[in-house]
Amino acid sequence: xxxxxxxxxxxxxDNYAQLLPLVRNSxxxxxxxxxxxxxxxxxxxxxxxxxxxxxxxxxxFAGAAFALLIGxxxxxxxxxxxxxxxxxxxxxxxxxxxxxSVIGVVMPFGLGLGILFLALYEGRAxxxxxxxxxxxxxxxxxxxxxxxxxxxxxxIALAAIWRPLTFASADxxxxxxxxxxxxxxxxxxxxxxxxxxxxxxxxVGALLVLALLITPAAAALKVTSAPGFVVLLSVVFACTSVVxxxxxxxxxxxxxxxxxxxxxxxxxxACRLIGSRRSRRRSRRVDAVGQPDLRVAxxxx
Amino acid sequence: MTSTLPRQVPYPxxxxxxxxxxxxxxxxxxxxxxxxxxxxxxxxPGEFFAVLGPNGSGKTSFLKVLLGLQALxxxxxxxxxxPIARGSRTLGYIPxxxxxxxxxxxxxxxxxxxxxxxxxxxxxMRSRAYNERVDGLLRDVGAESYADAPxxxxxxxxQQRLRAAQALATxxxxxxxxxxxxxxxxxxxxAVSSLINRQCHEKNSAVVFVTHEINPVIEYVDxxxxxxxxxxxxxxxxxxxxxxxLSDLYRxxxxxxxxxxRIVVVGLPDDTTHHHESA
Numbered sequence: 001x002x003x004x005x006x007x008x009x010x011x012x013x014d015n016y017a018q019l020l021p022l023v024r025n026s027x028x029x030x031x032x033x034x035x036x037x038x039x040x041x042x043x044x045x046x047x048x049x050x051x052x053x054x055x056x057x058x059x060x061f062a063g064a065a066f067a068l069l070i071g072x073x074x075x076x077x078x079x080x081x082x083x084x085x086x087x088x089x090x091x092x093x094x095x096x097x098x099x100x101s102v103i104g105v106v107m108p109f110g111l112g113l114g115i116l117f118l119a120l121y122e123g124r125a126x127x128x129x130x131x132x133x134x135x136x137x138x139x140x141x142x143x144x145x146x147x148x149x150x151x152x153x154x155x156i157a158l159a160a161i162w163r164p165l166t167f168a169s170a171d172x173x174x175x176x177x178x179x180x181x182x183x184x185x186x187x188x189x190x191x192x193x194x195x196x197x198x199x200x201x202x203x204v205g206a207l208l209v210l211a212l213l214i215t216p217a218a219a220a221l222k223v224t225s226a227p228g229f230v231v232l233l234s235v236v237f238a239c240t241s242v243v244x245x246x247x248x249x250x251x252x253x254x255x256x257x258x259x260x261x262x263x264x265x266x267x268x269x270a271c272r273l274i275g276s277r278r279s280r281r282r283s284r285r286v287d288a289v290g291q292p293d294l295r296v297a298x299x300x301x
Numbered sequence: 302m303t304s305t306l307p308r309q310v311p312y313p314x315x316x317x318x319x320x321x322x323x324x325x326x327x328x329x330x331x332x333x334x335x336x337x338x339x340x341x342x343x344x345x346p347g348e349f350f351a352v353l354g355p356n357g358s359g360k361t362s363f364l365k366v367l368l369g370l371q372a373l374x375x376x377x378x379x380x381x382x383x384p385i386a387r388g389s390r391t392l393g394y395i396p397x398x399x400x401x402x403x404x405x406x407x408x409x410x411x412x413x414x415x416x417x418x419x420x421x422x423x424x425x426m427r428s429r430a431y432n433e434r435v436d437g438l439l440r441d442v443g444a445e446s447y448a449d450a451p452x453x454x455x456x457x458x459x460q461q462r463l464r465a466a467q468a469l470a471t472x473x474x475x476x477x478x479x480x481x482x483x484x485x486x487x488x489x490x491x492a493v494s495s496l497i498n499r500q501c502h503e504k505n506s507a508v509v510f511v512t513h514e515i516n517p518v519i520e521y522v523d524x525x526x527x528x529x530x531x532x533x534x535x536x537x538x539x540x541x542x543x544x545x546x547l548s549d550l551y552r553x554x555x556x557x558x559x560x561x562x563r564i565v566v567v568g569l570p571d572d573t574t575h576h577h578e579s580a
Binding site for chain 2: 045046048
């Protein structure tokens with residue numbers, strides 16, 4: 001395969017107009033997942049749960065693989081796996097350090113189970129690969145409704161707990177003293193996160209779910225600290241990555257995930273660049289005003 | 302108890318109505334270790350009450366009881382004449398200084414806003430009343446100049462001022478402070494402690510100030526609760542911070558020196574001496 005062939009495999013736009021209507025459902029699904037990922041990603045960053053997302057994704061993969069093996073609904077299997085994992089993490093690990101070691105122990109076990117189930121499965125190979133790396137080409141109406149329905153439920157629940165969850169994520173001690181049910185919120189959030197992970201896996205796959213749930217929010221945090229703006233940017237970045245990724249992947253024969261992760265990564269790089277300029281400007285402004293207290297520590301670290 | 306002092310020193314300004322905090326026969330222990338027992342205490346509105354003692358003597362647990370996060374083993378505790386309820390709006394709380402990560406998606410004003418209504422469910426519909434309340438609190442603690450700065454980029458002292466603003470958001474009748482000056486430089490120690498003092502002596506809130514270092518607040522303190530080894534003494538700093546009382550409390554010779562209005566305790570067991578020497 002020469003370079004020309006590789007390039008045309010990655011970017012193919014033949015018969016684009018005819019193909020586009022076929023992926024209408026996929027585009028809607030992508031936009032819904034982008035919205036969900038952007039919203040929940042902000043809290044994932046605030047609560048330092050990036051590694052937990054990865055761990056939940058691997059167990060979700062095991063659940064989906066098991067469902068595939070026994071001929072059950074793959075989305076349901078994926079949901080069961082990730083919600084169970086999220087609950088275990090929510091109940092067990094309160095402190096980040098304990099949590100990370102639990103995840104580190106459980107994650108490879110989940111991945112191993114998933115590989116076992118896939119090895120036993122004798123169906124189409126594309127189904128196997130899709131769970132790990134994503135498959136969005138064929139989203140039928142039933143799947144779309146399930147996905148959108150779950151996403152709406154998660155978003156409503158998130159809206160209901162938004163303020164106390166922000167409080168508990170920013171300063172758990174103070175929130176608890178103010179009567180916020182910190183522990184209950186933490187477990188509820190893990191369940192919402194589990195559902196979001198399971199849904200995202202249907203598009204980008206278990207290995208790449210971080211591109212949807214972490215990268216957009218991390219990028220947004222590089223350029224702003226205003227809470228509303230962080231959420232807005234995070235949602236816009238996530239939607240751009242997924243929808244843009246599907247549109248680029250449309251004509252070729254390559255899975256959707258490399259496009260999604262690349263766009264998402266490019267946005268992150270751009271935001272880092274803007275962010276480092278922003279903090280340099282801030283430090284100059286601070287010097288001018290003569291407020292030595294306003295540290296700019298760790299802004300580019 | 303071989304106390305040379307009565308356990309309860311009557312507050313000099315009695316007759317100011319009902320106590321803000323009232324403990325009767327309060328006892329707390331962890332496993333076999335008794336932190337304190339038989340604690341009878343009334344803290345009045347407008348009183349600056351310091352809680353002192355070595356690490357592990359139950360200072361923070363004392364606050365947790367008042368916050369409703371820790372149940373007493375026996376005895377009763379009341380705030381404003383009512384039994385303690387977690388999340389009560391009559392309590393303000395300034396926790397120990399703990400830095401926010403640099404990329405926390407909150408500006409100074411958002412953090413203070415959480416103190417105003419962060420415990421409520423749902424999304425916040427920004428109203429003029431909310432904005433004015435937050436601006437007022439930022440002004441009160443002198444944080445206007447960094448109102449829109451990301452909290453993660455502020456210094457420890459600036460963050461602690463914002464925590465004070467959060468605590469004052471509900472106009473509390475009782476202000477609980479858990480080592481609020483820890484790891485602050487002298488300038489911010491003075492700023493934060495004078496802020497707390499203002500709430501106490503001008504707005505008539507009762508202040509419970511947990512600290513292992515009395516000197517930064519010595520000019521404000523009305524009374525002291527000194528906890529050590531499952532025992533305690535209550536009284537004015539002049540009564541409690543003496544070689545005699547502390548030696549008795551620690552059951553080993555301790556020397557209390559006064560210099561320039563500061564108190565230096567020498568010879569404390571378990572190597573906590575240095576805490577009392579640095580200002």
